[in-house]
Amino acid sequence: MKHTLLTATNLPDRPQPEERATTKRCAALLALTCGSIAIFCASWPAIGEEQRKIVLNDAQFKESYLEKVTVSGGIRAGFMHQSTLEHIDLNALYIYLQHDVREQDAMLCVNMVSRDGRYAASWQYALGEQPAGSILVNMPSKYQTQIAGYAPDALVVLAAVTQKDCLSSEIKYVPSSWGASAANDYVLYVNSGNTDTELGVPGATGRIPCSKITADSTIAYDTQCLLKKDVVNEPKSVFILRNNFGNRLPNVEFPVR
Numbered sequence: 001m002k003h004t005l006l007t008a009t010n011l012p013d014r015p016q017p018e019e020r021a022t023t024k025r026c027a028a029l030l031a032l033t034c035g036s037i038a039i040f041c042a043s044w045p046a047i048g049e050e051q052r053k054i055v056l057n058d059a060q061f062k063e064s065y066l067e068k069v070t071v072s073g074g075i076r077a078g079f080m081h082q083s084t085l086e087h088i089d090l091n092a093l094y095i096y097l098q099h100d101v102r103e104q105d106a107m108l109c110v111n112m113v114s115r116d117g118r119y120a121a122s123w124q125y126a127l128g129e130q131p132a133g134s135i136l137v138n139m140p141s142k143y144q145t146q147i148a149g150y151a152p153d154a155l156v157v158l159a160a161v162t163q164k165d166c167l168s169s170e171i172k173y174v175p176s177s178w179g180a181s182a183a184n185d186y187v188l189y190v191n192s193g194n195t196d197t198e199l200g201v202p203g204a205t206g207r208i209p210c211s212k213i214t215a216d217s218t219i220a221y222d223t224q225c226l227l228k229k230d231v232v233n234e235p236k237s238v239f240i241l242r243n244n245f246g247n248r249l250p251n252v253e254f255p256v257r
Contacts, residue, residue, distance in 0.1 A: 069117035077221035078156025109166035117219035172257035
């Protein structure tokens, strides 16, 4: 079986039952043979399979670059695998579906922001039904020169899957990475301001500490939280917990698909 090749004009057909069954059998075999790195193995195309790809055109890809920024962004900024690249590559963004997408009207919703707040981009894509695994995305940009020097943690991606509309309240986040890095742990990038930030995971013992990012400019996000892969193997909500000089602020939910 080959993965469907996605382009801006070629949307995937609905998988047939025998295809879905084959996918499940392959995933089960990988889990048995790979043990603790089952997620890593399931994220790569098997031998002979094509890498699924989305090629965005200029009309789909919205972006901006500002010379001076004074306003910070929202609390949730990025959810990514740790990358081994020195600099970002707009032709090597991977989106990871950790579980099958079974909704015919599924949408992939993506926002990107640089730590210094200068660069921002967004796009959405009619995903449809898809098996678990990785999708490679190629993005056009008018600002290649300005952003080519960004390190992977200086331009982060927040990708999510929802149904029909990217403004839906039922949105759930999926990890991404610059370069193929599905074996690595996750980093949740947060704009926490003056608050002390931790992560709470229902059913887990204790809280996950977050750390301030040391950089010249942290306008769009200033905090990173390291999440081990096994913490979010299954769909669940992670909660961003913030404390401002002893005052507990409302929790921010981060639902992972």
